[in-house]
Amino acid sequence: MRGHASVKGPAIAMGPGFVKVRGLTASLVRCVLALGLLLAAAVGCGAPGKERVTIMVPWSDTEFRAFYSVIEAFEADNPGIDVEPQITRALTQQLDAAVAADAAPDLAVLPSVGAIAKYQQLHKLKPLDVDTRSYADPFRSLGMRGGEVYAVPVKADVKSLVWYRPRTVTVPLPQTWPALQARPERWCLGLESGLVSGWPGADWIADILLAEEGAATYEAWVEGRLRWTSPQVTHAWTTWGDLIGSNDPEEASARKFNEAADGMADGTCELGHGALSAMGLPKTEVEQGAYTYTTPSPKTLEVSADFIGRFSDSAGASLLISYLASEKAQQTWVNKPGYALSANTEVTHYDNPAQARIATMLRSGHTLCFSAADAMDPDVTAAFYRAVLDYANGKNLGRLLAALERVQQETEHETTPPRPTPLCSP
Numbered sequence: 008m009r010g011h012a013s014v015k016g017p018a019i020a021m022g023p024g025f026v027k028v029r030g031l032t033a034s035l036v037r038c039v040l041a042l043g044l045l046l047a048a049a050v051g052c053g054a055p056g057k058e059r060v061t062i063m064v065p066w067s068d069t070e071f072r073a074f075y076s077v078i079e080a081f082e083a084d085n086p087g088i089d090v091e092p093q094i095t096r097a098l099t100q101q102l103d104a105a106v107a108a109d110a111a112p113d114l115a116v117l118p119s120v121g122a123i124a125k126y127q128q129l130h131k132l133k134p135l136d137v138d139t140r141s142y143a144d145p146f147r148s149l150g151m152r153g154g155e156v157y158a159v160p161v162k163a164d165v166k167s168l169v170w171y172r173p174r175t176v177t178v179p180l181p182q183t184w185p186a187l188q189a190r191p192e193r194w195c196l197g198l199e200s201g202l203v204s205g206w207p208g209a210d211w212i213a214d215i216l217l218a219e220e221g222a223a224t225y226e227a228w229v230e231g232r233l234r235w236t237s238p239q240v241t242h243a244w245t246t247w248g249d250l251i252g253s254n255d256p257e258e259a260s261a262r263k264f265n266e267a268a269d270g271m272a273d274g275t276c277e278l279g280h281g282a283l284s285a286m287g288l289p290k291t292e293v294e295q296g297a298y299t300y301t302t303p304s305p306k307t308l309e310v311s312a313d314f315i316g317r318f319s320d321s322a323g324a325s326l327l328i329s330y331l332a333s334e335k336a337q338q339t340w341v342n343k344p345g346y347a348l349s350a351n352t353e354v355t356h357y358d359n360p361a362q363a364r365i366a367t368m369l370r371s372g373h374t375l376c377f378s379a380a381d382a383m384d385p386d387v388t389a390a391f392y393r394a395v396l397d398y399a400n401g402k403n404l405g406r407l408l409a410a411l412e413r414v415q416q417e418t419e420h421e422t423t424p425p426r427p428t429p430l431c432s433p
Contacts, residue, residue, distance in 0.1 A: 073343035096285030113324035144432035160312035192277035205392030218304035
């Protein structure tokens with residue numbers, strides 16, 4: 008752990024890439040962890056006389072500060088419960104290892120909506136007594152199986168945003184990808200994100216396909232009914248390639264995704280793509296309108312969310328997940344640093360005006376489609392990310408798409424849990 012942290016007890020190393028935190032003040036600044044794959048056995052170290060509730064999360068820096076402020080409020084209301092975040096940058100590997108070893112945390116952020124179906128089918132996820140009727144679709148439906156709620160979306164994002172500085176880009180930007188493709192501005196690009204490097208490009212390609220071909224084609228592709236080598240998917244890739252063509256591939260592959268937009272400030276690029284929370288833009292400048300955005304489609308939006316599921320019968324865990332899904336906790340969360348959005352339609356007050364405008368998109372009549380890579384089979388997703396990096400570095404697109412199609416077909420021959428549906432909802 009690095010940075011200025013005030014800790015009630017010692018941080019306990021739980022294997023490489025994993026830290027368990029007993030208690031932290033709101034002044035925690037950073038949790039930068041080494042990558043790892045193995046999860047050691049948990050050590051019980053809760054405060055004497057208190058029920059210990061563990062929760063595995065992938066967040067660090069600003070995102071973790073926002074989350075932990077909500078946890079502190081919960082602990083203040085429930086003095087008999089001690090919440091212990093387990094922070095990991097390798098969530099998929101750590102959670103899979105923990106579940107396989109019967110050492111799962113009480114609660115965990117689920118690494119994909121496919122994981123919800125997988126863990127539920129394996130009878131590892133517990134059904135939740137949480138009313139999610141105030142949550143917008145597709146977020147609400149993706150957390151349900153057979154009429155039961157198994158996961159709640161505690162933090163949402165809108166990914167279909169094109170960012171720019173009005174003082175630099177003076178002409179209003181068009182709302183179609185072909186028109187944006189014809190613009191002279193340079194695009195900011197950063198693809199580095201540890202084990203999941205490449206995801207910013209995957210989101211961008213998915214966004215292009217959704218805007219150009221519509222929700223039905225998008226769902227067919229994600230569900231494996233439309234081939235990776237199809238003209239529609241190929242066109243989305245080549246459009247993305249044309250957009251980023253002026254970027255140095257080695258620099259883009261090594262540049263952290265949340266640092267790419269720095270180029271808008273220093274003049275090395277003018278346009279950026281992605282969710283507000285991923286852009287790394289200065290809060291004050293966003294509030295003052297120094298950065299603004301347009302959407303590449305007036306009808307569809309690519310969205311995502313962090314879901315939390317319960318793996319134990321702990322009464323404290325049930326209380327915590329109900330609290331995290333509540334209007335009170337969600338309202339607190341969205342006004343902390345990190346630009347979180349809420350899929351709860353009762354949460355309507357955002358201190359940041361730009362964040363508030365983006366949040367209204369979740370209730371504005373757009374067709375919302377969940378992030379493609381988050382809904383694919385994990386092997387397909389991993390191959391998608393690798394192909395993005397390879398394509399950015401000049402590899403032959405036809406061969407890359409043929410390889411992705413082979414991975415897709417191989418996963419379909421295996422026994423896999425049902426795909427999460429519906430991915431899109433008006």
